[in-house]
Amino acid sequence: xxxxxxxxxxxxxxxxxxxxxxxxxxxxxxxxxxxxxxxxxxxxxxxxxxxxxxxxxxxxxxxxxxxxxxxxxxxxxxxxxxxxxxxxxxxxxxxxxxxxxxxxxxxxxxxxxxxxxxxxxxxxxxxxxxxxxxxxxxxxxxxxxxxxxxxxxxxxxxxxxxxxxxxxxxxxxxxxxxxxxxxxxxxxxxxxxxxxxxxxxxxxxxxxxxxxxxxxxxxxxxxxxxxxxxxxxxxxxxxxxxxxxxxxxxxxxxxxxxxxxxxxxxxxxxxxxxxxxxxxxxxxxxxxxxxxxxxxxxxxxxxxxxxxxxxxxxxxxxxxxxxxxxxxxxxxxxxxxxxxxxxxxxxxxxxxxxxxxxxxxxxxxxxxxxxxxxxxxxxxxxxxxxxxxxxxxxxxxxxxxxxxxxxxxxxxxxxxxxxxxxxxxxxxxxxxxxxxxxxxxxxxxxxxxxxxxxxxxxxxxxxxxxxxxxxxxxxxxxxxxxxxxxxxxxxxxxx
Ligand code: C2O
Ligand code: CU
Ligand code: CU
Numbered sequence: 300x301x302x303x304x305x306x307x308x309x310x311x312x313x314x315x316x317x318x319x320x321x322x323x324x325x326x327x328x329x330x331x332x333x334x335x336x337x338x339x340x341x342x343x344x345x346x347x348x349x350x351x352x353x354x355x356x357x358x359x360x361x362x363x364x365x366x367x368x369x370x371x372x373x374x375x376x377x378x379x380x381x382x383x384x385x386x387x388x389x390x391x392x393x394x395x396x397x398x399x400x401x402x403x404x405x406x407x408x409x410x411x412x413x414x415x416x417x418x419x420x421x422x423x424x425x426x427x428x429x430x431x432x433x434x435x436x437x438x439x440x441x442x443x444x445x446x447x448x449x450x451x452x453x454x455x456x457x458x459x460x461x462x463x464x465x466x467x468x469x470x471x472x473x474x475x476x477x478x479x480x481x482x483x484x485x486x487x488x489x490x491x492x493x494x495x496x497x498x499x500x501x502x503x504x505x506x507x508x509x510x511x512x513x514x515x516x517x518x519x520x521x522x523x524x525x526x527x528x529x530x531x532x533x534x535x536x537x538x539x540x541x542x543x544x545x546x547x548x549x550x551x552x553x554x555x556x557x558x559x560x561x562x563x564x565x566x567x568x569x570x571x572x573x574x575x576x577x578x579x580x581x582x583x584x585x586x587x588x589x590x591x592x593x594x595x596x597x598x599x600x601x602x603x604x605x606x607x608x609x610x611x612x613x614x615x616x617x618x619x620x621x622x623x624x625x626x627x628x629x630x631x632x633x634x635x636x637x638x639x640x641x642x643x644x645x646x647x648x649x650x651x652x653x654x655x656x657x658x659x660x661x662x663x664x665x666x667x668x669x670x671x672x673x674x675x676x677x678x679x680x681x682x683x684x685x686x687x688x689x690x691x692x693x694x695x696x697x698x699x700x701x702x703x704x705x706x707x708x709x710x711x712x713x714x715x716x717x718x719x720x721x722x723x724x725x726x727x728x729x730x731x732x733x734x735x736x737x738x739x740x741x742x743x744x745x746x747x748x749x750x751x752x753x754x755x756x757x758x759x760x761x762x763x764x765x766x767x768x769x770x771x772x773x774x775x776x777x778x779x780x781x782x783x784x785x786x787x788x789x790x791x792x793x794x
Contacts, residue, residue: 326517327515327517327604327611327612327613328517328612328613328614329517329518329519329614329615330613330614330615333526333615333618334526335526335527335528335599335615335617335618336526336528337524337525337526337527337528338524338527338528338529338530339489339521339522339524339527339528339529339617340522340523340524340527341484341485341489341490341522342384342385342386342387342468342469342490342492342522343380343386343387344386344387344388344389344484344485345357345359345380345386345387345388345389347396352395353394353395354395354396354397354438355390355394355395355396355397356396356397356398356399357388357396357397357398357399358380358398358399358401359379359380359385359386359398359399359400359401359410359450359468360379360380360400360401360403361377361378361379361400361401361402361403361404361408361410361429361466362377362378362379362380362381362382362403362404363375363376363377363382363403363404363405364376364377364378364381364382364383365382366378366382366383366465366523368496368498368502368520368523368524368525369498369502369525372501372502373502374498374502374503374504375503375504376464376465376504377404377461377464377465377466378465378466379466379468382465383465383523384465384466384467384468384492384522384523385450385466385467385468386468387468387469387470387471387484387490388450388468388469388470388471389470389471389473389484390441390470390471390472390473391441391472391473391474392441392442392443392444392445392472392473392474393440393441393442394440394441395438395439395440395441396438396439396440396441397436397437397438398410398435398436398437398438399434399435399436400423400429400434400435400436400437401433401434402429402430402431402432402433402434402435403432404431405431406431406457407428407429407430407431407454408428408429408452408454408457408461408466409423409424409425409427409428409429409435409452409453409454410423410429410435410450410451410452410453410466411423411424411450411451411452411453411696412448412449412450412470413448413449413450413451413583413694413696413719413720414446414447414448414449414470414565414566414585414719415439415443415448415470415697416442416443416697416699416736416738417437417439417697417736417738418439418738418740418743419697419738419740419743419744419745419764419765420437420740420742420743421437421438421439422696422697422743422745423435423437423450423453424453424696424744424745424746425453425454425455425667425746426667426743426744428454441472443472443566443567443699444472444474444476444566444567444568444636444638444717445472445473445474445476445477445563445567445568446472446563446565446566446567446568446585446717447469447470447471447472447490447539447541447563447565447585447587448469448470448471448472448585449467449468449469449470449492449541449543449585450467450468450469450470451466451467451468451543452466453746455665455667455756456756457756458752458755458756459508459513459514459545459752459753459755459756460506462543462545462752463496463504463506463514463545463752464504465523467492467494467543468492469490469492469539469541471484471490471539475637476568476635476636476637476638477568479629479631479632479635480537480562480568480587480589480631480632480635481533481535481536481537481589481628482537483533486532486533487532487533487535487536487537487626487628488536488537488539489529489536489537489538489539490522490539490541491521491522491538491539491540491541491600491616491617492520492521492522492523492541492543493519493520493521493540493541493542493543493544493549493616494519494520494521494523494543494544494545495514495515495516495517495518495519495520495544495545495547495614496514496516496518496519496520497514497515497516497517497518498516498518508545508753510546511689511753512546512608512609512689512690512751512753512754513545513546513751513752513753513754514545514546514753515546515547515609516547517612517614519602519614519615519616521616521617527617527618528617528618528619528620529617529618529619529620530620530622531592531619531620531621531622531625532621532622532625532626533592533625533626533628534591534592534593534625534626534627534628535589535590535591535592535628535629535630535631536589536590536591536592536619537562537587537588537589538587538588538589538590538600539585539586539587540578540580540585540586540587540588541585542580542581542582542583542584542585543582543583544582545582545751545752545753546582546609546751546752546753547582547609547610547612548579548580548581548582548605548609548610548690548722549579549580549602549610549614549616550577550578550579550602550603550604550605550610551577551578551579551580551586551588551600551601551602551616552576552577552578552600552601552602552603553576553590553598553599553600553601554598554599554601554615555596555597555598555599556576557576557590557591557598558574558575558576559574559575559576559588559589559590559591560572560573560574560575560588560589560590560631561573561574561575561578561586561587561588561712561713561716562587562588562589562631562635563585563586563587563635563716563717564584564585564586564714564715564716564717564718565584565585565586565717565718565719565720566699566700566716566717566718566719567636567638567699567716567717568587568635568636568638568716568717569635569636569715569716570634570635570636570640571633571634571635572589572631572633572635573712573713573715575588575712575713577603577713578713579605579610579713579714579722581609581692581720581721581722581750581751582692582720582750582751582752583692583694583720583750584692584718584720584721584722584750586713589631590619592619592621592625593621593625594621594622594623594624594625595621595622595623596619596620596621597618597619597620597621598618598619599615599616599617599618599619600615600616600617600618600619601613601614601615601616602614602616607690607724607725608689608690608725609690609751610690636717638717640701641679641699641700641701641717641732641733641734642679642732643679643680643681643732643733643734644679647679647680647681647732648678648680648681649680649681649682649683650672650680650681650682650683651682651683651684651685652682652683652684652685652693652747652761653685653687654684654685654686654687654688654691654693654723654749654759655687655688656687656688656689657688658688658749658754658757658758658759659758659759660747660748660749660759660760660761661761663761664757664758664759665748665758665759665760665761665762667762667778668777668778668779668780669762669776669777669778670744670762670763670764670774670775670776670777670778671761671762671763672761672762672763672764673763673764673766673771673774673776674735674763674764674765674766674771675735675765675766675767675768675769675771676735676736676737676738676739676765676766676767676768677734677735677736677737677768678734678735678768679732679733679734679735680733680735681703681730681731681732681733682695682700682730682731682733683728683729683730683731684721684723684728684729684730684731685727685728686723686724686725686726686727686728686729687726688725689725690722690723690724690725690751691723691749691751691754691759692720692721692722692723692749692750692751693720693721693723693729693731693747693748693749693750694719694720694721694746694747694748694749694750695719695731695733695745695747696745696746696747697735697736697738697745697765698719698733698734698735698736699717699718699719699733699734700717700718700719700721700731700732700733700734701715701716701717701718701731701732702714702715702718702721702729702730702731703730703731703732704729704730705724705727705728705729706727706728706729707728720750735765736765738765739765739766739767739770740764740765740766741764741766741767741770741773741774741775742778743764744762744763744764744778745762745763745764745765746760746761746762746763747760747761747763748760748761
């Protein structure tokens with residue numbers, strides 16, 4: 300009897316996992332399932348009210364609702380100023396901006412400005428909680444080069460859920476350089492917010508995050524549109540790609556084999572456009588590309604399997620259909636950014652971060668009251684990330700970096716520009732030349748973390764302070780308990 304059981308159990312295990320694994324692989328695609336029949340939603344540009352001192356005031360309301368993604372089905376979702384995703388915010392370098400972020404959900408959340416340079420207390424990380432029914436009012440001056448940044452919640456342990464349900468949006472910063480590129484929003488300049496979802500039979504968002512990476516779904520939304528097409532009316536189109544997925548990486552390209560010009564990475568424009576056929580983005584990363592069209596052309600923006608865990612699978616993302624008459628645009632300048640490239644001094648401080656299987660960073664999990672690193676404001680340092688686990692990526696708040704090398708080799712061209720998030724392949728060592736923002740605050744920490752949201756929620760995150768240079772050893776590496784901090788935040792917000 301015992302021998303019989305010993306035999307049958309492995310057989311059963313093999314059968315169950317074998318089949319599950321098999322169907323999983325077969326289904327890592329949506330090719331052939333789409334008809335491209337829904338016009339791509341373009342998130343509205345949020346109009347500010349402008350006060351007498353010129354401050355642009357924006358209002359964002361987090362709310363729940365229902366959204367029609369799939370034919371004949373209504374999906375329960377979250378959004379900002381709407382039922383899914385949020386409006387696009389567009390400002391210029393030098394603008395002073397102020398936000399009222401109203402939480403109409405029945406749970407607490409936060410709103411983080413991913414890629415923004417600002418005082419830590421305005422960052423919207425896990426310490427700037429917005430309780431249900433309350434309003435958070437951050438404000439700062441936009442002081443960084445043009446970039447496509449974005450916003451999303453950053454609640455300790457809940458970020459994956461809040462983003463997955465729909466809280467995210469694009470935040471465009473313009474400057475003199477960026478205006479040389481197509482900039483007519485919704486005409487020749489489009490955000491493309493790409494997310495994968497798993498729907499239940501009745502069309503609800505499945506929150507079963509089946510894999511060690513979190514949710515990997517086979518249904519793709521672009522700007523919250525399922526099965527989308529975009530009618531192109533200009534010869535030259537700028538696409539701001541944002542991977543706002545929980546875990547999936549996309550390897551973008553066009554099915555007719557056309558090339559495009561990469562003009563910006565996460566944190567700003569390249570010095571010169573780079574001609575490419577593929578670009579890979581892991582969660583949190585952005586890229587701006589410029590694509591040329593001839594009248595009547597059709598092509599599909601596709602994600603080509605890049606293998607390796609989160610990049611597995613082939614997905615049609617968006618059909619682009621050029622009109623029979625296209626408006627002319629000015630040719631793309633050969634010199635884009637005039638911002639000097641990021642360099643670190645020879646004796647730059649080197650900090651090392653180890654990523655391991657247990658979703659740890661340097662053998663620790665995130666703790667809200669522990670400061671892991673103290674960095675002089677405005678410092679230029681080398682951060683070295685060693686990945687001993689599975690696929691991860693790495694994002695630093697209030698910083699811009701350039702990839703120095705990956706396993707000792709120069710990074711691929713498509714990620715050679717200014718960045719704030721980087722894919723860290725399984726087993727790789729990635730070295731970054733990091734330039735930190737020039738805002739000092741010894742009391743409010745900033746984050747660095749894996750941007751695979753399940754990993755971030757599981758504690759693969761650390762906290763650093765940006766402090767006045769020379770005061771690094773004077774600051775406390777222990778924060779007041781979160782209760783006290785909440786009270787303090789409430790007081791700062793005038794409650
Ligand atoms: Cu996009 Cu710390 O986050
Ligand atoms: Cu961020
Ligand atoms: Cu990770």
